[in-house]
Amino acid sequence: MKRLIFIILIIIWIxxxxxxxxxxxxxxxxxxxxxxxxxxxxxxSLLLTGKDEYGTSYPLSLRSFNDFKPALYSYLDIPFIHxxxxxxxxxxxxxxxxxxxxxVFLLLIFMxxxxxxxxxxxxxxxxxSFFPWRLHFSRVAFEANISMAFFTGVIWCLLNFKKNLFYxxxxxxxxxxxxxxxxxxxxxxxxxxxxxxxxxxxxxxxVFLKHPFEIIKKLWPLFVVIILYLPxxxxxxxxxxxxxxxxxxxFSHYYPFTPHELIYTSNVWLNSLGNPLYYLGGILVxxxxxxxxxxxxxxxxxxxxxxxxxxxxxxxxxxxxGGLMFAIGLVxxxxxxxxxxxxxxxxxxxxxxxxxxAVTWEWFYPLRSLNIYPSVDLIxxxxxxxxxxxxxxxxxxxxxxxxxxxxxxxxxxTSFYNIINEFNYGAWNTSGEFQxxxxxxxxxxxxxxxxxxxxxxxxxxxxxxxxxxxxxxKYPPKNIQKIAYRRNVPGIEGPPSINFDNFVYKKFxxxxxxxxxxxxxxxxxxxxxxxxxxxxxxxxxxxLNPEGNWIASIITKK
Amino acid sequence: xxxxxxxxxxxAELFWQIxxxxxxxxxxxxxxxxxxxxxxxxxxxxFIFIIGTSFFLSKKLRTRIKSYYFILxxxxxxxxxxxxxxxxxxxxxxxxxGIFYFLTRKNHNYYFAVIITTIAILSLNLGFFNQNxxxxxIVSLKQPQSEVNFRFLIEDNLNPNISVPKTLxxxxxxxxxxxxxxxxxxxxTFFDFETLFFQEIHPLGQKAFxxxxxxEIVIFCLSLWLVMTKKISSKKEFLSILxxxxxxxxxxxxxxERRLIFSLFPLSIIMAECIxxxxxxxxxxxxxxxxxxxxxxxxGWLTNYYDxxxxxxxxLDNRPIAYNFFLSYLxxxxxxxxxxxxxxxxxxxxxxxxFYLKDCSLLKTDNFDLSKNRPNRGVLYIGFTGNFLGxxxxxxxxxxxxxxxxxxxLEILKKTHILDNIANKYGQELxxxxxxxxx
Numbered sequence: 001m002k003r004l005i006f007i008i009l010i011i012i013w014i015x016x017x018x019x020x021x022x023x024x025x026x027x028x029x030x031x032x033x034x035x036x037x038x039x040x041x042x043x044x045s046l047l048l049t050g051k052d053e054y055g056t057s058y059p060l061s062l063r064s065f066n067d068f069k070p071a072l073y074s075y076l077d078i079p080f081i082h083x084x085x086x087x088x089x090x091x092x093x094x095x096x097x098x099x100x101x102x103x104v105f106l107l108l109i110f111m112x113x114x115x116x117x118x119x120x121x122x123x124x125x126x127x128x129s130f131f132p133w134r135l136h137f138s139r140v141a142f143e144a145n146i147s148m149a150f151f152t153g154v155i156w157c158l159l160n161f162k163k164n165l166f167y168x169x170x171x172x173x174x175x176x177x178x179x180x181x182x183x184x185x186x187x188x189x190x191x192x193x194x195x196x197x198x199x200x201x202x203x204x205x206x207v208f209l210k211h212p213f214e215i216i217k218k219l220w221p222l223f224v225v226i227i228l229y230l231p232x233x234x235x236x237x238x239x240x241x242x243x244x245x246x247x248x249x250x251f252s253h254y255y256p257f258t259p260h261e262l263i264y265t266s267n268v269w270l271n272s273l274g275n276p277l278y279y280l281g282g283i284l285v286x287x288x289x290x291x292x293x294x295x296x297x298x299x300x301x302x303x304x305x306x307x308x309x310x311x312x313x314x315x316x317x318x319x320x321x322g323g324l325m326f327a328i329g330l331v332x333x334x335x336x337x338x339x340x341x342x343x344x345x346x347x348x349x350x351x352x353x354x355x356x357x358a359v360t361w362e363w364f365y366p367l368r369s370l371n372i373y374p375s376v377d378l379i380x381x382x383x384x385x386x387x388x389x390x391x392x393x394x395x396x397x398x399x400x401x402x403x404x405x406x407x408x409x410x411x412x413x414t415s416f417y418n419i420i421n422e423f424n425y426g427a428w429n430t431s432g433e434f435q436x437x438x439x440x441x442x443x444x445x446x447x448x449x450x451x452x453x454x455x456x457x458x459x460x461x462x463x464x465x466x467x468x469x470x471x472x473x474k475y476p477p478k479n480i481q482k483i484a485y486r487r488n489v490p491g492i493e494g495p496p497s498i499n500f501d502n503f504v505y506k507k508f509x510x511x512x513x514x515x516x517x518x519x520x521x522x523x524x525x526x527x528x529x530x531x532x533x534x535x536x537x538x539x540x541x542x543x544l545n546p547e548g549n550w551i552a553s554i555i556t557k558k
Numbered sequence: 559x560x561x562x563x564x565x566x567x568x569x570a571e572l573f574w575q576i577x578x579x580x581x582x583x584x585x586x587x588x589x590x591x592x593x594x595x596x597x598x599x600x601x602x603x604x605f606i607f608i609i610g611t612s613f614f615l616s617k618k619l620r621t622r623i624k625s626y627y628f629i630l631x632x633x634x635x636x637x638x639x640x641x642x643x644x645x646x647x648x649x650x651x652x653x654x655x656g657i658f659y660f661l662t663r664k665n666h667n668y669y670f671a672v673i674i675t676t677i678a679i680l681s682l683n684l685g686f687f688n689q690n691x692x693x694x695x696i697v698s699l700k701q702p703q704s705e706v707n708f709r710f711l712i713e714d715n716l717n718p719n720i721s722v723p724k725t726l727x728x729x730x731x732x733x734x735x736x737x738x739x740x741x742x743x744x745x746x747t748f749f750d751f752e753t754l755f756f757q758e759i760h761p762l763g764q765k766a767f768x769x770x771x772x773x774e775i776v777i778f779c780l781s782l783w784l785v786m787t788k789k790i791s792s793k794k795e796f797l798s799i800l801x802x803x804x805x806x807x808x809x810x811x812x813x814x815e816r817r818l819i820f821s822l823f824p825l826s827i828i829m830a831e832c833i834x835x836x837x838x839x840x841x842x843x844x845x846x847x848x849x850x851x852x853x854x855x856x857x858g859w860l861t862n863y864y865d866x867x868x869x870x871x872x873x874l875d876n877r878p879i880a881y882n883f884f885l886s887y888l889x890x891x892x893x894x895x896x897x898x899x900x901x902x903x904x905x906x907x908x909x910x911x912x913f914y915l916k917d918c919s920l921l922k923t924d925n926f927d928l929s930k931n932r933p934n935r936g937v938l939y940i941g942f943t944g945n946f947l948g949x950x951x952x953x954x955x956x957x958x959x960x961x962x963x964x965x966x967x968l969e970i971l972k973k974t975h976i977l978d979n980i981a982n983k984y985g986q987e988l989x990x991x992x993x994x995x996x997x
Contacts, residue, residue, distance in 0.1 A: 024720035028720055262864070262865055273860060273861050273864040278854075278861060281773075281854075282756060285773075285775060286751075286759060286772065289751050293749055293752070294746050295748075295749045296751075301762070303762075320746065321742070323742070327746075331786070363761035413735060416729065416730050417735065423720040428713070546716050547716065
């Protein structure tokens with residue numbers, strides 16, 4: 001009976017977490033970004049035609065903007081689109097579900113490592129589940145979020161690896177799923193398995209030289225995962241699959257590393273003072289340490305992050321409370337991570353998750369290192385435990401209870417703050433950056449008008465906006481597959497605009513355009529109302545964003 | 559042998575300062591510096607303050623560790639900047655560390671020492687030096703109050719929005735909660751690894767002097783490992799000074815590297831402990847590892863030292879350089895002008911003038927705009943491109959600005975490019991100009 005009540009309570013807990021991730025997805029974040037639109041539209045295309053937008057049958061990677069997104073997210077999205085249609089909620093639902101699933105894995109890991117009662121672990125995990133990144137990344141369609149959930153699953157299975165066959169098979173299954181769901185896992189999963197099975201902290205090189213096969217034998221799960229990894233390479237040419245790496249790697253971006261004024265030899269590598277190796281070393285070490293900085297984890301600092309879908313309103317990944325708990329957890333449990341063999345997995349987890357981010361050019365880019373964030377949460381969880389332990393040492397019962405109450409009040413108050421910050425303030429604060437305004441509100445008007453006009457001109461400053469139009473218009477995928485031959489060849493980044501059917505991208509130029517007829521203009525450029533009204537037959541539709549600002553215009557002329 | 563290294567480092571920094579010949583800063587002029595003898599005297603006094611500070615904070619360290627500690631302090635380019643330009647910072651460090659030293663010299667109650675030193679920092683920063691740190695705005699609840707009001711306004715007008723009852727919102731949308739949030743956020747900026755260790759390659763392009771070279775972050779991590787796992791003699795001292803440096807950080811309102819300067823001392827203490835312990839280690843791997851890191855740090859110092867010779871203007875504040883440019887010119891000329899008008903962007907011209915010239919009566923600062931007004935004959939104009947061609951909100955001016963200026967009946971006597979944007983909307987070219995028909 002007790003067990004049944006416990007199971008029911010855990011189910012209620014999970015449903016509660018899922019609901020906070022699913023509620024109001026149609027309203028906040030306000031609209032989809034181009035990557036979300038691409039994932040959703042490709043799922044829609046796969047559902048209707050069995051092919052992606054380029055006409056490739058059941059691909060493992062989506063060519064999308066020539067960035068070859070792993071296709072697993074879109075496949076997972078198909079059932080939701082099938083039953084509930086293509087909309088913001090359905091495209092974000094897999095992310096919400098896997099964001100919740102990762103918390104279940106994290107709870108199991110935390111229970112195993114902290115050796116505390118389930119109730120204490122559930123309370124701590126409830127606080128963690130409302131950390132800003134936990135909410136935000138589960139409310140936006142990110143392939144990285146499902147990869148993170150599988151990665152957390154791998155950790156849980158590795159902790160129980162020796163128990164039985166179920167965990168051995170699950171380790172391989174989750175590893176492969178993580179690899180097939182996001183780029184960075186392709187590097188971090190093999191590194192994690194290698195580190196876990198070799199265990200460098202207790203590795204003896206002399207023993208290895210004497211019995212090399214004993215150690216190699218231990219690595220069998222890694223070899224199985226590598227074999228199951230191969231179809232990805234067989235589907236496309238290897239160089240195409242590495243497109244994303246060539247677009248984002250640290251080596252080509254920063255070359256020659258040394259400031260130009262300090263280079264005094266024709267071959268930069270021969271610079272005795274200010275050698276590029278010194279600066280490259282600094283960049284790599286800096287990238288790694290950036291992910292441990294409480295400042296970076298708590299505050300929103302980097303412009304590259306602020307203007308992307310990762311932007312959490314007025315907060316870093318952990319927020320102020322999470323950042324503080326992380327700092328406490330790191331200091332209080334750092335020693336145990338190395339000395340305790342079981343807890344050592346946290347170090348391997350962080351190392352394997354950080355390496356893909358370290359070799360990309362951005363200094364701090366949470367999306368590429370998302371696999372490490374559950375471990376960061378775990379450290380913050382240990383921080384919460386440390387604070388709770390500190391209070392429990394107080395002999396005065398009244399004071400002890402008062403301290404606990406204040407602490408829980410701050411912790412749950414912060415959780416509530418994070419929820420409303422994500423729901424409404426976040427929707428306002430990040431609107432126009434990763435949530436380009438106007439499309440969601442304007443497309444229904446465009447659909448109602450488009451049949452009556454010969455040409456539809458599109459003018460927006462949003463890159464790859466065509467994908468957002470297709471998404472909100474639920475444009476027939478077959479029409480898009482037909483124009484695949486006109487699109488950029490792989491290896492070149494996707495074009496900012498593509499003409500399709502009678503939709504033509506063209507810069508808004510009213511002084512000349514006003515003489516044309518039989519067209520619709522969609523534009524985000526500045527439009528002067530009087531100028532439009534002064535032309536006979538021209539009509540202006542103002543598109544307002546949720547803040548009430550005039551963000552785009554539709555102009556028609558017969 | 560090792561004792562000669564600090565002397566060598568001091569001489570090297572002195573040589574760099576003489577080579578660069580950096581003009582006085584506004585802070586030094588406030589001390590009444592009117593010539594180079596006074597300027598250099600002040601610099602030497604500031605250096606003594608820094609050495610005094612280092613001494614006060616290292617009393618518990620054994621001789622060998624102390625040598626490593628002094629080397630770590632002296633290789634820090636930021637220390638050179640402080641004694642070259644910011645005497646008040648040096649004085650503040652000296653007073654605070656002195657108080658801590660005398661409180662802990664005989665009495666080993668560190669709690670008491672930290673409390674008294676904190677009171678001293680607050681009195682110095684908030685009272686005597688009149689700093690207006692961000693934390694004060696937060697604690698006074700003014701800033702949190704306006705943030706709460708703003709949030710309510712925004713969220714109420716958002717359409718569509720996810721409705722949350724106002725009474726529930728009030729639980730966290732109140733000035734106390736926002737003050738807590740803002741104070742923790744402000745405190746977390748203290749853990750600024752990028753400014754402390756990666757200034758050579760700062761990701762945000764922040765312009766500041768190097769505090770530690772990047773290889774030192776590895777030594778620092780090893781030191782933290784030592785602090786957490788082993789018994790080290792200076793642990794208590796390290797934690798106390800770290801706490802003091804945190805208080806110093808949140809109660810000052812200057813550039814980030816100057817706010818973080820106090821952290822240099824506690825971090826150097828544990829890094830010196832770490833170097834000593836690792837060098838003593840029996841394991842060859844550990845010994846070679848730490849020697850490699852020391853060599854890498856030395857290479858970092860050498861590279862940065864060379865860099866400061868090649869690009870002094872990149873590292874140094876460009877305002878004194880701008881004043882030096884036109885005042886040095888005026889010093890060499892016979893000033894037969896009815897007036898010398900200097901752009902208001904160089905508002906401290908009169909103060910600087912007393913350092914370079916004997917008579918400053920002709921000098922006047924004015925926000926002149928010669929794109930709207932005709933230049934006066936017999937007047938010497940000193941200003942940025944925007945003063946001659948009209949200001950530009952994007953700070954962008956034509957490549958041939960010289961020709962444009964010449965077209966306006968003006969003669970350019972001298973010009974220079976200022977690397978920093980010290981006059982926003984006015985460009986980075988500084989001109990000394992007179993009318994073509996001067997008489």
